[in-house]
Amino acid sequence: MTEKNLPAVTVTEVVLPGKVEPSGLRLAQRELPPPAAGQALVRVESTAVSFAESAMRRGRYYGQPPFPFVPGYDLVGVVEAVGPGVDRALAGRRVAALTKTGGWATAVLLTAADLVEVPDGVSADEAETLIVNGVTAYQMLHRSAKVRAGQTVLVLGASGGVGTILVQLARQAGARVIGTASPRHHDALRELGVEPIDYRDPDLAARVRELAPHGVDAVFDHLGGASVTRSYRLLNRTGTLVSYSIASKLDDTSPVLPGFLRLLAKLAIWNYLPTRKHASFYNVWAGAGKPDSAKREAFRARLRTDLTHLFGLQSDGVLTAKIAARYPLAEVAAAMELAESSGRTALGKIILVP
Secondary structure (H helix, E strand, O other): OOOOOOOOEEEEEEEEOOOOOHHHOEEEEEEEOOOOOOEEEEEEEEEEEOHHHHHHHOOOOOOOOOOOEOOOOEEEEEEEEEOOOOOHHHOOOEEEEEOOOOOOEOEEEEEHHHOEEOOOOOOHHHHHOOOHHHHHHHHHHHHHOOOOOOOEEEEOOOOOHHHHHHHHHHHHOOOEEEEEEOHHHHHHHHHOOEEEEEOOOOOHHHHHHHHOOOOEEEEEEOOOOHHHHHHHHOEEEEEEEEEOOOHHHOOOOOOHHHHHHHHHHHHHHHHHOOOOOEEEEOOOOOOOOOOOOHHHHHHHHHHHHHHHHHHHHHHOOOOOOOEEEEEEHHHHHHHHHHHOOOOOOOOOEEEEEO
């Protein structure tokens, strides 16, 4: 459907009203206007709960919008209508989008240039597992750490949404993978070719050194805090540390920005030391630029290239979608509680179905 004579669209959204427990999330309805120039109306089929939403509800995600707002970092859906200037052939296509916020809804208005088409044969839920999680894993592995066949990598949180994709991509690249996770997930990780370690082991560093006496070639650390220092020390002489979130700071009460800046400063100082090690912080939005800038176009092209490649790996059976659970959008509180539980009962992404 195009911009002419569009009917009104009433959508249901999940609103985060402030710093609340998961039970404080509320459903609301509103009308969406027809898509404006350059926009597309997308009927959401699948979205999910990620670390970002857990941080946002605590007010601890740097750059989040002021309360109240609609969370939802990414989504998959079908284009129902397009605005002026958008190729009408896009209508009816299944697409994926990285949104940062707004995805927890039955329908959304998005900039058409930000949409990535999902190939036939890849379901909405399968595609959803690869947007923020898959792109994060792929870019950290291949663009940041540049992992090669024969290397050994350490993946912290190997049973999570990013971790399950990261270990599959690392194995596909020919790397040896050591992964931390709850013991209940160790058998499943072994099936993926991972050598598992209990993430709660007080001698975790010693366990890693037993498996990699000379250190590992790369560590992917989602915890931040003291874990980053430990991870850096586990590298071999030319290893790479990629830090990509600060999960250890979720329940901290200190201001977010100073802690984040201290982390960046620590990584920068390490890179000035007379060693061949390297440390970096990964942000999926790095280099995005302003909406109409050349940087944004380069960001879009990179995202489209990487996500399309991931969809291809999924279609070919190289990547298997790991879905921990599926919840209706109306049960978002239960989904978030599962995502934040200390010992999740399944591997992978927690899907929300509008």
